[in-house]
Amino acid sequence: MDQIIPPSSLRPRPPKKSQAEQASLRAVSEPLRIVSLPPTPYPGRVVIVGDIHGCNIEFRELLEQKLNFKKGADQLVLVGDLVAKGPDSAGVIDTAIEYGAKSCMGNHDWTVLRWAKRATPYLPNPDASLAQRETPHTRLANNLSPDQLAYLQQMPHIIELPQYDAIVVHAGVRAVYQETPSYDCMHVRTQTEDGLLDENFDGTPWASVYPGPKFVLFGHDARRRLQKHDHACGLDTGCSYGNELTAYVFPQGELVTVTAKAQYAKGE
């Protein structure tokens, strides 16, 4: 299948972390959690939605107007990163709860949780504390309700859809997906020449060389927008950056999008 990469997304970006730094984070991140969804009885659909990032108006428009989503018949699955960047993270979590959505954990969901739990060490910033820093993530950690935080807490890293021989993950997986460190599930974008998954921006998109056999729905890589590969489909179409929110719908394999009402965040 062809891969759609807009030219603006090809701007080089400096590496965020060395492989050694990524390896040390992998080593201390939590055990991989995988859940398997029971089959949806016909004619129910399974709707997988890309990174929502606080765009609750667009999320609800996608469900209610574009998809005519039927609670109790259709199943909603999210790739994660429900929070941050956009205007209404709390509203997105409430909508997910209202619709019975199952969501993978994204790196932003995980970061908010780390702050909420005052986790030590706070992995991305070992020296920081809530008292020292105020960021969008610390504000969310302080302001989300216990029910909203509990929803983030129970997110698995991988959701299996055995009915469709597919899996859902926030960022990426190894060929043997059960062996992916949870940190990588939430962070990777590319694959190095040595075959290692890597969270840095530039390089070979991991999904372009992923061999299957499971079909993988993922998000996290807004710069590359919609990615259509033989064994994977990337759904982060940058709604918070003023682009689109995209859903993949089983069994038809159809893509459904809504356009963002505004640009809520800068850069991608």
Ligand SMILES: [Mn+2]
């Ligand atoms: Mn992400």
